[in-house]
Amino acid sequence: NHFNGVSGINARDVHRFLKVGRDYSTWIRARIKQAGFIENQDFLIVENLSSPELASTNNKQLSTMARPQKLIDYIVSLDMAKHLCLMEKNEIGRAIRQHFIEAEKQLRTSSPAIYKNTLSKTIERLESIDRNKEMTDAIKAQFGKLLTALIAPPLNTFVLLIIAAIIYCVHFKKLAKFIALISFTWLYIMSAPFTGLLLTDNDDIPALTLDEYKQAQAIVILGGGSYPTKELYAETASGAPQLERLRYAAFLQKETGLPILTTGYSLIGISEGDLMAKELNQFFNVPTQWIENKARNTEENASFTKNI
Secondary structure, three states: OOEEEEOOEEEHHHHHHHHHOHHHHHHHHHHHHOOOEEEEEEEEEEEEEEEOOOOOOOOOHHHHHOOEEEEEEEOOOHHHHHHHHHHHHOHHHHHHHHHHHHHHHHHHOOOOOHHHHHHHHHHHHHHHHHHHHHHHHHHHHHHHHHHHHHHHHOOOHHHHHHHHHHHHHHHOHHHHHHHHHHHHHHHHHOOOOOHHHHHHOOOOOOOHHHHHOOOOOEEEEEOOOOOEEEOHHHHHEEEHHHHHHHHHHHHHHHOOOOOEEEEOOOOOOOOOHHHHHHHHHHOOOOOOOOEOOOOHHHHHHHHHHHHO
């Protein structure tokens, strides 16, 4: 059980040394899924037969009747072992990880050719994990946006109408008509002028003054959408909501002198964080102090900019 000429490590030993509270099988499978480790590249699965554990050492008859149990071991590479230790986020994990690092240093000294080959493959593997995780996260984010759009007006009305049509085709006509009636009623309510007034009535919320704005530490601009364009100034431009945020942020920066942070991600082309910083400088002559370009939603906006 070798990885690039280096002996593998039994993950069961890592689990025991880390003093993980969870069952070994549950723990290792969860970590493999979480980090995206690949079989035959990061780890090997080995099946062994173990001696049965007895409830009582005095019961020799039970001992002879008991059958050996199938034991599944995960033989992991040195890099995966270090990663597992790091994922535990405790002092024991850090200590064991440091032990593996020292072992790697010894390998570098004694077998430089093997170490160099292992290092290059590790770098390729880490880059692959990052790309796969980024793609998976992007798909999840887009799925969340699609689901939100389906349950929010006006698409939820059309979803109900589609459901009503399907039910009508299977001969539940009264139920289909009832659902259709609810759909049209809801569509009318949401499109009525008084509903718009109710939803946009913010007169009870007092506007901040410039003196109150000056007490802040920074101006944070969240991405509000962008689109591809054929204009001469850029291939991608801020949408109307995002441009409105930029305009107001530029005004506040000039009045207060506060630094600006832009945050936002984009699946295609330039990120919203980078795009906003570019347009602030290009159109408003306002500098950007910090740029965060990984956040895909408001929660990540807050999380990723916290340390900045």
